[in-house]
Amino acid sequence: MRAIDWFQSDQGGLGYISLIDQTLLPDALTTLQIRTVDELIECIQRLAVRGAPALGVAGAMGVALAAQNGNTVTARADALRLRVSRPTAVNLAWGVDQALEALERGTQAVLTVALSIRDQDVIGSHAMAKRGYELLADLLPEKMASGLNLLTICNTGALAAVERGTALGVIEEVFLRGNLKNVFACETRPLFQGARLTAWELSNMGAPHQTIVDSAANFLMAQGRVDAVLVGADRITANGDTANKIGTFSLALGAQFAGIPFIVVAPETTIDCETATGDLIDIEDRGTEEVVVINGKVMSPAGTTSVNPAFDVTPARLISAIVTDQRAIRPALNELPSDEVANEMTATFRF
Structure with a gap:
């Protein structure tokens, strides 16, 4: 099970972020389905999802949520709120910025960037090890x-x-x-x-x-x-x-x-x-x-x-x-x- 990942829903074709709620470990292994930027910000701030690499992925996927749930204006505003939800870790802002560069090309383009960041994180983890x-x-x-x-x-x-x-x-x-x-x-x-x-x-x-x-x-x-x-x-x-x-x-x-x-x-x-x-x-x-x-x-x-x-x-x-x-x-x-x-x-x- 991945700590954070993206899944496509059958309901209306909308996707969501699946993440392990780390505040409940080690007592319970629980995954959350995150469908809005507000939900993601709340998870980040209470440390349900944490760690620099995971926050980079969360930032990019959060922009994908914003894009599918709104238009370019609302998505950019939501992304900027997400970007500053934890100030010290640079990866969160980096992930948001990478995905925002694709925003004008549509939701699918944003999601492609987010999934690429996810996949590169996996490759990078093995390289660092x-x-x-x-x-x-x-x-x-x-x-x-x-x-x-x-x-x-x-x-x-x-x-x-x-x-x-x-x-x-x-x-x-x-x-x-x-x-x-x-x-x-x-x-x-x-x-x-x-x-x-x-x-x-x-x-x-x-x-x-x-x-x-x-x-x-x-x-x-x-x-x-x-x-x-x-x-x-x-x-x-x-x-x-x-x-x-x-x-x-x-x-x-x-x-x-x-x-x-x-x-x-x-x-x-x-x-x-x-x-x-x-x-x-x-x-x-x-x-x-x-x-x-x-x-x-x-x-x-x-x-x-x-x-x-x-x-x-x-x-x-x-x-x-x-x-x-x-x-x-x-x-x-x-x-x-x-x-x-x-x-x-x-x-x-x-x-």
Whole structure:
């Protein structure tokens, strides 16, 4: 079952988006039929669908919904509302923009773009898994032979894409090739995407794993119990700074202290060369309730408020490599995400 896909209805020939409601996992595997842009925006904002690659696909398919349900004027307005429904992840806006370019050619043209983005996401996930495995084999040949202990945060598997995923896709490749000893999955507060979703995916693939509280990760790295850290990304800026789930920056610092690779895995479409550095990324704050309420139980005194950034930014100099579906980039060695503007950026950016 794909995390997100498009189906054509028999009723009037209208299509709909089918997606797994990730808020219900691991207790229930439920798929939703999304027929309007408003329904899709609601699913995105409450994280029923999430993950940078999946949001790119959702953005494009959302424009297809808008096109079939209205005209070019209403569809463009709906698409623009969809585009800004989550500000930090660049893939959502990218998917919307790609599909909007076909809007004047009609609904079928928009849908063709959306389905192409879906199919390329599947191809890209397999490419990232292979390239990430090869990078680990190059960086850690002896440990690869004896079995790797890997650490990850949030969820970057098939649930975050159409199939397979990004960082967890690499971990799956390591497992399938017989080189995985253990995965430490950070629980990922406040919504437990690691404890709920990543552990669920690892269990389904039969991979050895343990969940840990987020604050245990750096201690385990310092003890030498982790060989490499693999994470996803929601936006990668021109100089290689990377926005990802809150807590990722801390893992990068821990990996630097422990002297182990810190690897970002994300599709090429996550690279945003129009944003120069991580300081310019709009970081979404999701409010107090997610922090102070757990499974319906209020954990803090009445009136307590929270700072709840959904993402943080890891400076490029802390990143050993960025693995995409097309290449591997080494920001720590002053390699830039965009080779085309490398000379211009080298003169102006801090590394």
